[in-house]
Amino acid sequence: MPRLIKKRSQKAGLPPGTLVHIGDVRVEGAKVTLISYDEAHCQEIEVTAVEECTAFRDKPGVTWINVDGVHQVEVVERIGECFGLHPLVMEDILNTDQRPKMEDLGDYIYIVLKMLDYNEKRDEIVGEQVSLVLGPTFVLSFQEMEGDVFDPIRERIRTGKGRIRAMGPDYLAYTLLDSIIDNYFAILERLGERIELLEERVVTRPTPRTLQTIQTLKREMIFLRKSVWPLREVVASLERGDSPLIKESTRVYLRDVYDHTIQVIDAVETFRDMLSGMLDIYLSSVSNRLNRVMEVLTVIATIFMPLTFLVGVYGMNFQYMPELGWRWAYPAVWLVMLAIAATMLILFRRNRWL
Amino acid sequence: MPRLIKKRSQKAGLPPGTLVHIGDVRVEGAKVTLISYDEAHCQEIEVTAVEECTAFRDKPGVTWINVDGVHQVEVVERIGECFGLHPLVMEDILNTDQRPKMEDLGDYIYIVLKMLDYNEKRDEIVGEQVSLVLGPTFVLSFQEMEGDVFDPIRERIRTGKGRIRAMGPDYLAYTLLDSIIDNYFAILERLGERIELLEERVVTRPTPRTLQTIQTLKREMIFLRKSVWPLREVVASLERGDSPLIKESTRVYLRDVYDHTIQVIDAVETFRDMLSGMLDIYLSSVSNRLNRVMEVLTVIATIFMPLTFLVGVYGMNFQYMPELGWRWAYPAVWLVMLAIAATMLILFRRNRWL
Amino acid sequence: MPRLIKKRSQKAGLPPGTLVHIGDVRVEGAKVTLISYDEAHCQEIEVTAVEECTAFRDKPGVTWINVDGVHQVEVVERIGECFGLHPLVMEDILNTDQRPKMEDLGDYIYIVLKMLDYNEKRDEIVGEQVSLVLGPTFVLSFQEMEGDVFDPIRERIRTGKGRIRAMGPDYLAYTLLDSIIDNYFAILERLGERIELLEERVVTRPTPRTLQTIQTLKREMIFLRKSVWPLREVVASLERGDSPLIKESTRVYLRDVYDHTIQVIDAVETFRDMLSGMLDIYLSSVSNRLNRVMEVLTVIATIFMPLTFLVGVYGMNFQYMPELGWRWAYPAVWLVMLAIAATMLILFRRNRWL
Amino acid sequence: MPRLIKKRSQKAGLPPGTLVHIGDVRVEGAKVTLISYDEAHCQEIEVTAVEECTAFRDKPGVTWINVDGVHQVEVVERIGECFGLHPLVMEDILNTDQRPKMEDLGDYIYIVLKMLDYNEKRDEIVGEQVSLVLGPTFVLSFQEMEGDVFDPIRERIRTGKGRIRAMGPDYLAYTLLDSIIDNYFAILERLGERIELLEERVVTRPTPRTLQTIQTLKREMIFLRKSVWPLREVVASLERGDSPLIKESTRVYLRDVYDHTIQVIDAVETFRDMLSGMLDIYLSSVSNRLNRVMEVLTVIATIFMPLTFLVGVYGMNFQYMPELGWRWAYPAVWLVMLAIAATMLILFRRNRWL
């Protein structure tokens, strides 16, 4: 899981719009790829000098520029200038600690959200900030590092499968959004499996480690919630907004994305409820265990304390103890002791302590 | 209870509107039945080829097509095409993990909700997704498997009892909705009985199993809540919406359904409150039991420890212990010990430990 | 307290508007009384045949028909037909599981709420559903059984005390509502007394029974809440609604009823908070008791275990134990043991365990 | 603290507007004082016969009539009639169980709220209901008993300090409101001191009494909340309302009062949070104490049980026990026992039990 709060103190006192990267540097260099397509053609370029992009700015059709590595401030800056982004928007792209939000700046729409991945080795969610800029003929996407969930989309553009080549940049932006949110379900599936496993273990064999796992999952839920709740508003504003950048035909798809977002929120809330329930079970199973331990102790003590007392009595050294000389006293004491033990055991069984 | 999260990962990366079934396959094949009726006639057909439906599309009167088995993607697809459904709607019908919702698409209204059943053998709620499409002359209903709560409605259509034959498709859709929600009360009755039973048991004889039952019921409540809360909005939008597909005379019935939905929500919330209360009782009864165990232990220890000490004293082997030679020393020690034990018992009784 | 969920399953599958009574039958037969009055006259009839009412339907002045025993379906049905009630309204009157609500049906207003009574013998709240129908010249009231809080109103009508005879049916409906809600205060007074009593007992002498009483009261609160919260909206709609059936001069009285409803809600919430607080006290007093028990055990064990060990030492049978032959060894051991015991006691007192 | 629910049952069945006092009678007789002032003059009268007030009703300038002792029904009634109050308003003045509220009745505005005082001797909040009636030329104030926070205002009117003499009755009403709410801060200061004291004690020396104090403070908070939350709405309606009785120049002062009300609410909520936190600390310190007790017991038992067993072994009376005859057996046993005890102590210290 990412750190709770990213270091922003380095930025204190700088004028607004100063471009400084906030967050961990997770990859060397930056990689810029450009795909330009319309219904008939499709062209793909690995950009080495940002200036190459300028030509595509007003080209008809759709141009999608993807940047991996936002810590390369000057790359983001030059692309931003080329496409006329506001300094505050560029600042937001560089600051990887953003809350998901959507801003309609007239000429373009800026969307920022989290792309999640599940690190199987360390069993934890890895988040990466993705910024999308939707303009009249282009979509810019900024990621923290290489590797994303967009490959099937690239494939669809290349092969012309589906309707994507026939649609505008708003449809492309929707597709990117959709694939990010769809990926949340994969994360939830993995978490759901872990929770179901945990649910069994908490009943059959609770250990302090179980508690820790519950707490870790709870923290993951806090993280997920923070990524997902604001998304609801983001997608709703996109769908209901009146920006001419989003065509009417795309809105029905955005409503679909909205439904998915609500489903993700629902699942997160359900998981939270279940984890709270497990904590209750865990705590009460600890109490139950204590009860069982104490019952064992009490049973043992209650049986042996009277017996030990009794044998102590006949270990006394008084000169005048008539029983000591009796012929059958010893076996009789054994009989008495067995009777006491048996009575106790019966009593305990009645109280269901055994 | 159904799984927490249904496998959607198989769908990742596919273009939107790609028809893939999500959920468990619970029945072989798909069964399509068609009922067409107006005030005078009523015709019922078991459809074998979907094309048979086309003829009924614009037929006056009401046509109700019911599909059991939405995993048969091509059946849903062909019916959808025949009645002009949007690809995203068809996708939603196939994805059995939907949150209850209502969408007014102009030509038709799409409603999706859960039909619940109580599996008496396994003592759990079984949910099935039902999609309703209300058009100007038809109602389509899609279910995951055979067996539903609609048989009394079919009977009413056949016999012409009640006003159903005289009314339009909006009334039929209302009747279907109403019978699904009415069935929730039957589920709640069963759960209510279990809760009342549990309430008694938690006081008289709490065991770790009781706790587990409380948790299971809590989970069922989470599931019920997820099915019922969004319904409120669904029914409210139907009632207050301005779709010409729903006639004014039907709205008063929808208000009635709305009231029922609120009642179901109320009952679910009441049950949740009661289950929380039971958890409190359970936990405190565990503590009480511990207290009782510890009191027994303390009573035993407090009585026998001093006595054992005393008999130990006279088990010492000192040469100069005058008491050992006294004539009545042994009975005197017994008297002292009885006195000690009696005093202790009286003290405990005063403290209400016995 | 009434059952959690009333049996509605008998109704499953019946067409809407089918009149079936839901709830317990609490009285034999049905009793219908009619009071017709204006400023000058007042006539009171015990109705035997429902048809007698028809004459009063359009009579000027105010006609109040009260029905005790809604399980007599045909009585409700015939009165309903006489006064032109919608089948769904009649269904609601018969279904005694309604949530408080108000419906403006144009020609008349339908109000349903709970009338509460406190059963002193069984120390519990008894609820009864009351339906009010306010028409242009009449008020109908339907109750589950005889016995209500309306007697002072009847008396006021008969004697012409207050302004009631001079006012229309809306004022009568207000008076009925007001007397039902005023009665809630009597219930709250009784519950308040029980809670204050409990509050003392939970501190001075908590037993498992105390916990059960807390839980019972909590359940009563859940029940009260369910009856009272929706009332707020009911009264607010009456006051702010624009039905011509309610005159402007009556609205100021309805605002008063609204204030009372809010006060009742406030009291219920306060009681709930207090009961939660008591649960905390109860649980912590159980823990405190355990602490005290364990301290006693520890004190006893810590004093006698070392002593028992010591006497055990001199009970050993070694041939070469010089102490055994010493003249003052025995008293010396006693002195040592007393010193140990005294030291322990002082230590415990310092730790405030005694 | 006042009782939870005041006896209202005596009022059941009476027609609305019947004037009956509800609440405790806290003072003998009623005291009516009248202050009439304008910028130039100021006249103060102790009223003996209510009729004296009539003359001041339409007198220019401001007339402030204050009544101490609302249980004197006829006094309230006659003043109410003189100034044209609605019977329901008079009923509200007499009923000292009102929730804070504000009602604009056109000719005058009725405000009811709680004036709080801190009883230093019994360490509890004492509440008294104050009703204010703001008319075009007069302000009426009704209190339950003598003694209030208005003396500085009276002084300011007499001496003409500040702007009060130059302003109208709306400013006077604001001043009264303001002084009541300002007094809440004094109460909060006292409670804050108690809470800070308690916070220290709960950490250093928690006793069952501490818990009780926490609960008492929690109850005071419930009471305060009930008095303060509705005030927010009251003051907001006064400020934003459009009554001509409140001049534009006074509204800025009301906004100030509104800010104070919010501050009071904030403080109450903060106190509630802190008291919840203290309860957590208390409960966990009880658990910690139990742990310490049990550790002591375990240490004692674990050291002495093996030793007692060992001395028991050599107390056995077998004829063939070679150790008994050995020369150094006795000191050897002592050495072994010391070694066991030392080992145990070291182990415990490692586990931090000592």
Added chain:
Amino acid sequence: MPRLIKKRSQKAGLPPGTLVHIGDVRVEGAKVTLISYDEAHCQEIEVTAVEECTAFRDKPGVTWINVDGVHQVEVVERIGECFGLHPLVMEDILNTDQRPKMEDLGDYIYIVLKMLDYNEKRDEIVGEQVSLVLGPTFVLSFQEMEGDVFDPIRERIRTGKGRIRAMGPDYLAYTLLDSIIDNYFAILERLGERIELLEERVVTRPTPRTLQTIQTLKREMIFLRKSVWPLREVVASLERGDSPLIKESTRVYLRDVYDHTIQVIDAVETFRDMLSGMLDIYLSSVSNRLNRVMEVLTVIATIFMPLTFLVGVYGMNFQYMPELGWRWAYPAVWLVMLAIAATMLILFRRNRWL
């Protein structure tokens, strides 16, 4: 952390608008500095007599007057009079117990909020109230003491770096706001580090001190929340308000501040959730520790009690105990005892108590 409630009682009874300082006096004297700038010039004055400011009041360009030490009532008063502040605004400036708020008074906008600092030595947050007044040509800022987060802004004004010199007073006010809120992130970073540290410790080595730290952090969160939540509304009103004092070009920057405020709120809520989770872990780790202690006790008791009983048996002094004379009885008893101990140990290991 500052006191819960500041002493306001000294103000009780004074007329509104009376200027009295509420809060701690934290600095001697008051320091007033004035910076006047436009795009071309920049002048900085340390003001000794407040009258010097008058000249700058209507000077074109921007004048920023900063006052350190609001306890100097007459300084605030004279500046307030010079710039035409309402008496209630001056009162708010002096009362350092304000809730963050924004008031548009037409000629100027008054903003009050908290500037936070982290006292590294005492590991706690220190809050100071800052009041901002934004007029058409001036910005006034009032602080409790010297030392603030504005130095980089002063530097930027002096050097003319960034756009600040070219912008109006609204941009200056924004910059001050922004730097205060940006500083919150530094506080959150420090708290985040402490929480992460604590999270580790609560799992590995929980002590009562840990609990206290959790509670202290919880209190800091309560304090932070109180400072931050109302800010949201403050900034939103500034951004969405229609005051001509704020130019359109500045609003986009205010939206940025708004986003930061939301991020701070998010972080505070996340921290609160995490601290609650830690409390759960702490409490359950205390229970676990008790379980372990009790298991040790039970193991010891269960092994040695039967053995002690057995050796007691052969310590009895009966004349007829055949075993006592047997040749191998003593070693046989040892064997039996070892067998018992071994069996117990195996049983415990199976139950995972060892």
